[in-house]
Amino acid sequence: MAKHVVAAVADFPPGTRRLVEAEERKITVFNVRGEFFALNDRCPHEGGSLCAGKLTGLVIAKEPGAYEWTRDGEIIRCPWHGWEFDVRTGRSQCDPQKMRVRLYDVHVEHGGELAEELVAETFPVTVENDYVVLEI
Numbered sequence: 001m002a003k004h005v006v007a008a009v010a011d012f013p014p015g016t017r018r019l020v021e022a023e024e025r026k027i028t029v030f031n032v033r034g035e036f037f038a039l040n041d042r043c044p045h046e047g048g049s050l051c052a053g054k055l056t057g058l059v060i061a062k063e064p065g066a067y068e069w070t071r072d073g074e075i076i077r078c079p080w081h082g083w084e085f086d087v088r089t090g091r092s093q094c095d096p097q098k099m100r101v102r103l104y105d106v107h108v109e110h111g112g113e114l115a116e117e118l119v120a121e122t123f124p125v126t127v128e129n130d131y132v133v134l135e136i
């Protein structure tokens with residue numbers, strides 16, 4: 001699996017998201033109170049961009065009239081028709097067993113370790129009679 005650096009943690013504050021293009025896919029990475037989650041950006045309904053959606057939460061009721069706001073910032077609402085998905089699992093709120101958005105692995109790595117792995121590919125270059133030649 002190829003690694004793609006999204007951002008420095010310091011530049012990616014809680015409550016924000018980033019749209020990343022990697023391996024010809026659009027993926028939205030969310031920072032939910034310091035935890036990172038990555039979802040396919042394409043809504044499974046008709047392809048809306050989840051990155052453009054509103055982050056919201058859930059209202060639960062343990063008994064009639066006793067409402068509680070919970071999971072603030074963990075539910076993404078598609079901007080097209082309002083389908084909602086759990087950012088932690090990718091599952092739809094209306095049909096969690098059948099409908100979901102693909103999740104991708106995302107984690108934090110220390111810069112020093114990352115620098116050892118992410119080395120640019122190099123190619124030999126020579127100069128022959130005033131021509132610069134790139135060998136691939």
Ligand code: FES
Pocket residue numbers: 043044045046047048078079080081082083
């Ligand atoms: S495209 Fe997302 S809800 Fe319709």
